[in-house]
Amino acid sequence: xxxxxxxxxxxxxxxxxxxxxxxxxxxxxxxxxxxxxxxxxxxxxxxxxxxxxxxxxxxxxxxxxxxxxxxxxxxxxxxxxxxxxxxxxxxxxxxxxxxxxxxxxxxxxxxxxxxxxxxxxxxxxxxxxxxxxxxxxxxxxxxxxxxxxxxxxxxxxxxxxxxxxx
Amino acid sequence: xxxxxxxxxxxxxxxxxxxxxxxxxxxxxxxxxxxxxxxxxxxxxxxxxxxxxxxxxxxxxxxxxxxxxxxxxxxxxxxxxxxxxxxxxxxxxxxxxxxxxxxxxxxxxxxxxxxxxxxxxxxxxxxxxxxxxxxxxxxxxxxxxxxxxxxxxxxxxxxxxxxxxxxxxxxxxxxxxxxxxxxxxxxxxxxxxxxxxxxxxxxxxxxxxxxxxxxxxxxxxxxxxxxxxxxxxxxxxxxxxxxxxxxxxxxxxxxxxxxxxxxxxxxxxxxxxxxxxxxxxxxxxxxxxxxxxxxxxxxxxxxxxxxxxxxxxxxxxxxxxxxxxxxxxxxxxxxxxxxxxxxxxxxxxxxxxxxxxxxxxxxxxxxxxxxxxxxxxxxxxxxxxxxxxxxxxxxxxxxxxxxxxxxxxxxxxxxxxxxxxxxxxxxxxxxxxxxxxxxxxxxxxxxxxxxxxxxxxxxxxxxxxxxxxxxxxxxxxxxxxxxxxxxxxxxxxxxxxxxxxxxxxxxxxxxxxxxxxxxxxxxxxxxxxxxxxxxxxxxxxxxxxxxxxxxxxxxxxxxxxxxxxxxxxxxxxxxxxxxxxxxxxxxxxxxxxxxxxxxxxxxxxxxxxxxxxxxxxxxxxxxxxxxxxxxxxxxxxxxxxxxxxxxxxxxxxxxxxxxxxxxxxxxxxxxxxxxxxxxxxxxxxxxxxxxxxxxxxxxxxxxxxxxxxxxxxxxxxxxxxxxxxxxxxxxxxxxxxxxxxxxxxxxxxxxxxxxxxx
Ligand code: FES
Ligand code: FES
Numbered sequence: 075x076x077x078x079x080x081x082x083x084x085x086x087x088x089x090x091x092x093x094x095x096x097x098x099x100x101x102x103x104x105x106x107x108x109x110x111x112x113x114x115x116x117x118x119x120x121x122x123x124x125x126x127x128x129x130x131x132x133x134x135x136x137x138x139x140x141x142x143x144x145x146x147x148x149x150x151x152x153x154x155x156x157x158x159x160x161x162x163x164x165x166x167x168x169x170x171x172x173x174x175x176x177x178x179x180x181x182x183x184x185x186x187x188x189x190x191x192x193x194x195x196x197x198x199x200x201x202x203x204x205x206x207x208x209x210x211x212x213x214x215x216x217x218x219x220x221x222x223x224x225x226x227x228x229x230x231x232x233x234x235x236x237x238x239x240x
Numbered sequence: 241x242x243x244x245x246x247x248x249x250x251x252x253x254x255x256x257x258x259x260x261x262x263x264x265x266x267x268x269x270x271x272x273x274x275x276x277x278x279x280x281x282x283x284x285x286x287x288x289x290x291x292x293x294x295x296x297x298x299x300x301x302x303x304x305x306x307x308x309x310x311x312x313x314x315x316x317x318x319x320x321x322x323x324x325x326x327x328x329x330x331x332x333x334x335x336x337x338x339x340x341x342x343x344x345x346x347x348x349x350x351x352x353x354x355x356x357x358x359x360x361x362x363x364x365x366x367x368x369x370x371x372x373x374x375x376x377x378x379x380x381x382x383x384x385x386x387x388x389x390x391x392x393x394x395x396x397x398x399x400x401x402x403x404x405x406x407x408x409x410x411x412x413x414x415x416x417x418x419x420x421x422x423x424x425x426x427x428x429x430x431x432x433x434x435x436x437x438x439x440x441x442x443x444x445x446x447x448x449x450x451x452x453x454x455x456x457x458x459x460x461x462x463x464x465x466x467x468x469x470x471x472x473x474x475x476x477x478x479x480x481x482x483x484x485x486x487x488x489x490x491x492x493x494x495x496x497x498x499x500x501x502x503x504x505x506x507x508x509x510x511x512x513x514x515x516x517x518x519x520x521x522x523x524x525x526x527x528x529x530x531x532x533x534x535x536x537x538x539x540x541x542x543x544x545x546x547x548x549x550x551x552x553x554x555x556x557x558x559x560x561x562x563x564x565x566x567x568x569x570x571x572x573x574x575x576x577x578x579x580x581x582x583x584x585x586x587x588x589x590x591x592x593x594x595x596x597x598x599x600x601x602x603x604x605x606x607x608x609x610x611x612x613x614x615x616x617x618x619x620x621x622x623x624x625x626x627x628x629x630x631x632x633x634x635x636x637x638x639x640x641x642x643x644x645x646x647x648x649x650x651x652x653x654x655x656x657x658x659x660x661x662x663x664x665x666x667x668x669x670x671x672x673x674x675x676x677x678x679x680x681x682x683x684x685x686x687x688x689x690x691x692x693x694x695x696x697x698x699x700x701x702x703x704x705x706x707x708x709x710x711x712x713x714x715x716x717x718x719x720x721x722x723x724x725x726x727x728x729x730x731x732x733x734x735x736x737x738x739x740x741x742x743x744x745x746x747x748x749x750x751x752x753x754x755x756x757x758x759x760x761x762x763x764x765x766x767x768x769x770x771x772x773x774x775x776x777x778x779x780x781x782x783x784x785x786x787x788x789x790x791x792x793x794x795x796x797x798x799x800x801x802x803x804x805x806x807x808x809x810x811x812x813x814x815x816x817x818x819x820x821x822x823x824x825x826x827x828x829x830x831x832x833x834x835x836x837x838x839x840x841x842x843x844x845x846x847x848x849x850x851x852x853x854x855x856x857x858x859x860x861x862x863x864x865x866x867x868x869x870x871x872x873x874x875x876x877x878x879x880x881x882x883x884x885x886x887x888x889x890x891x892x893x894x895x896x897x898x899x900x901x902x903x904x905x906x907x908x909x910x911x912x913x914x915x916x917x918x919x920x921x922x923x924x925x926x927x928x929x930x931x932x933x934x935x936x937x938x939x940x941x942x943x944x945x946x947x948x949x950x951x952x953x954x955x956x957x958x959x960x961x962x963x964x965x966x967x968x969x970x971x972x973x974x975x976x977x978x979x980x981x982x983x984x985x986x987x988x989x990x991x992x993x994x995x996x997x998x
Contacts, residue, residue, distance in 0.1 A: 075316060075369070096369050105291075105368060110283035111276020113489065115440045116522045120923040123440055151276035165274040172266055172887050175895065176720025177273030178440040178489030184274060207932040210923065212440045212490050213720045215894030216931045 085153025102140035111151035122209030125182035151181035173222030175213035264887035282444035300916025317370030331475025345500030357527030387916030403569030413582030418551025422542025441489020445505030486747035491719035526921035530598030549580035569604035602959035613967020639849035648946035650879035658877035683976025689854030689964030693955035697839035698755035716754030716766035722888035734774025736803025760956030772836025854878035858968035867991035893939035896961015
């Protein structure tokens with residue numbers, strides 16, 4: 075299989091790689107770049123476990139060829155925290171509000187929520203639910219995922235967040 | 241019951257003193273999971289790794305007559321194609337079973353096809369892409385035989401045992417007499433479809449052989465069972481097999497028994513003499529790794545003029561494969577839940593050309609309580625009673641078919657707290673009485689939740705170090721439920737050390753056997769062994785201190801001291817004690833270790849019926865024109881003994897209730913009756929609830945003390961949430977529309993099938 079040289083930026087770092095034109099972005103990231111935080115749950119674009127960012131958009135990386143990402147800025151879960159390791163507001167929300175169980179959907183959820191809050195910094199509960207409807211979670215019942223995103227929104231906006239009484 | 245030895249409740253309560261248990265601490269592994277650093281099996285990329293992809297059968301019965309191996313092997317990057325013609329022969333037939341907790345499997349030992357999506361070859365290549373292309377080039381040809389599919393696809397037959405070995409039949413009293421004397425009778429048949437676990441992480445193996453030694457990364461809910469299964473199939477010593485499974489991306493039963501595809505990954509690595517990664521594609525999760533079998537359940541019930549049950553009959557027909565036996569124990573629920581002088585439950589099986597079903601979250605109780613809770617509701621309405629009052633009228637004070645007392649049962653409080661929170665009292669009795677502002681029909685329903693409290697054999701090791709830190713080792717598994725956290729809480733309290741000073745090691749077969757993360761018994765199983773291992777350490781430490789006249793504890797006697805915050809203190813005077821560090825230092829010890837084990841207690845099982853209970857209340861809204869159904873509110877109140885971590889437990893209930901939503905309204909694996917192939921083997925068309933489907937959910941933790949069930953007094957919470965919820969939703973749909981749906985999932989066409997009803 076002929077390979078193409080692509081240049082792209084992954085989590086702020088320049089990268090160059092030879093990829094086959096049939097290689098999916100998710101497989102490129104996981105197998106070639108050893109960035110295994112994004113997961114594969116369905117191979118068909120329905121679960122969102124493979125969500126990453128390409129040029130400021132949430133993208134299901136199982137639906138994208140690696141060659142399509144040539145020249146792009148890619149962010150994965152590995153690049154969401156601060157340079158010093160400080161968790162992003164969304165990561166902190168998932169951690170503190172227990173927005174996860176098995177954690178398999180979590181990187182995709184966090185990447186999608188991250189973009190959702192940039193698009194809409196103060197979403198209503200329903201906007202959150204519809205905003206991440208393309209990300210499946212088989213474990214949590216989504217309750218705490220919504221809370222995690224509300225927590226992150228509050229933190230970003232500097233507004234108070236009160237965990238609903240449990 | 242007076243001849244049994246009562247446990248020393250005071251002693252148990254004392255041993256439960258602690259500062260970690262009961263705290264809603266967040267997950268220990270949370271940081272790893274939110275940063276993408278938690279390593280699941282498929283995330284492991286050892287040097288020299290090859291990729292394997294399974295080719296699976298496009299027919300459901302017959303033989304593979306041709307595979308174009310040459311074309312696949314000619315594809316650049318393909319290393320080898322493993323087929324029945326060249327696959328390594330196993331040391332024993334994969335169809336031999338030493339015990340019931342084993343899957344018969346299809347691992348290229350012959351060319352037969354027993355179900356659609358059965359593995360028929362494995363292509364191994366330098367890259368995943370090459371292996372995938374190699375599979376496409378195989379172009380299999382088959383000698384196909386007619387598929388036998390569904391509950392009517394072959395002849396039903398009688399069963400001896402169902403589920404994990406429960407008797408297929410069970411009951412008390414005379415059903416016909418009970419029905420004859422009833423003032424109100426009700427009979428109906430309910431159907432539940434095949435459902436697939438679909439943990440978000442597909443099964444994956446990364447296998448590395450070194451001579452006769454195997455290192456395996458794969459998700460497992462039962463490491464010791466998996467190790468034994470592999471040892472038998474490959475004819476090697478279990479001690480030569482190391483399985484690493486620190487994080488599972490969900491299991492729900494699909495990762496309980498070691499499955500064929502996992503074996504194929506190991507075979508492939510041996511076949512090519514290099515490390516091999518084999519990951520299932522989502523559609524391959526529909527077949528070789530188990531599912532919940534279809535059921536058809538017929539219930540006949542009778543009630544007297546006061547609403548008291550006079551008869552409860554629950555007969556189940558359920559599918560299994562043609563090559564193995566697992567039968568969904570749907571009727572067992574009716575043996576435990578309601579008081580009736582006559583109860584009869586039975587199961588029959590029917591074989592189909594499908595992969596073998598297996599335990600799936602709340603096996604038995606999920607489909608069984610779905611049907612039972614609908615039938616009870618229908619009878620209540622027929623008898624002119626409020627459905628909740630009717631359930632209370634038939635409250636089982638003792639386990640109906642055994643006469644045993646319950647080890648604990650706070651179901652009344654569950655009904656009361658759930659109903660109060662939901663606002664049940666204002667519910668109109670008749671259907672179609674409520675509308676919301678948009679004109680949608682609103683309905684409210686209730687269902688009782690129940691799941692047995694079990695425990696499996698397990699062992700643990702605990703170590704206390706002179707620097708005040710501690711370590712606990714057990715081969716338990718965290719499939720997402722929170723074992724990393726809750727087991728550490730149990731360990732910290734057992735050892736009397738700070739939670740943060742406790743290292744926990746789980747998820748490896750090299751550790752003492754941690755039993756099974758299944759049957760809602762994971763925490764009871766591993767936690768009890770940890771509790772005993774910790775007690776063993778404390779006992780040894782106490783022996784050192786109380787026999788040493790330089791210790792302030794000298795003479796206190798072994799049982800007169802208890803662990804508290806890194807110290808042993810006198811039980812009669814907690815101000816007098818000595819730190820672990822000083823006891824160990826004086827004895828010249830760097831550390832001290834202990835062992836513990838746990839397992840079922842036959843005398844307790846003889847004496848008590850042990851179940852978790854709960855009550856679920858559901859609100860649905862139905863579009864009167866289109867029949868579209870939405871669950872808008874769920875309140876579940878559950879009593880499951882002691883709660884180790886309310887945050888984790890509540891999350892289990894939420895997740896369980898969502899599974900109830902999926903069961904009631906979405907999940908349905910649809911087979912083409914002509915070919916036997918599933919028509920929706922993917923996450924696009926096999927529907928599970930998405931975020932936008934999810935209602936407001938509340939989970940109430942009802943206090944319950946159980947001195948009998950196990951040393952920790954906990955009953956397990958992983959599965960009960962799905963039970964009760966399904967019935968509550970179906971009953972709410974009736975209350976909204978007046979239509980009784982008797983086949984799951986309930987979809988809009990169910991309601992529209994009867995024009996004029998909506
Ligand atoms: S793996 Fe990409 S959406 Fe599921
Ligand atoms: S936490 Fe398991 S899939 Fe979301």
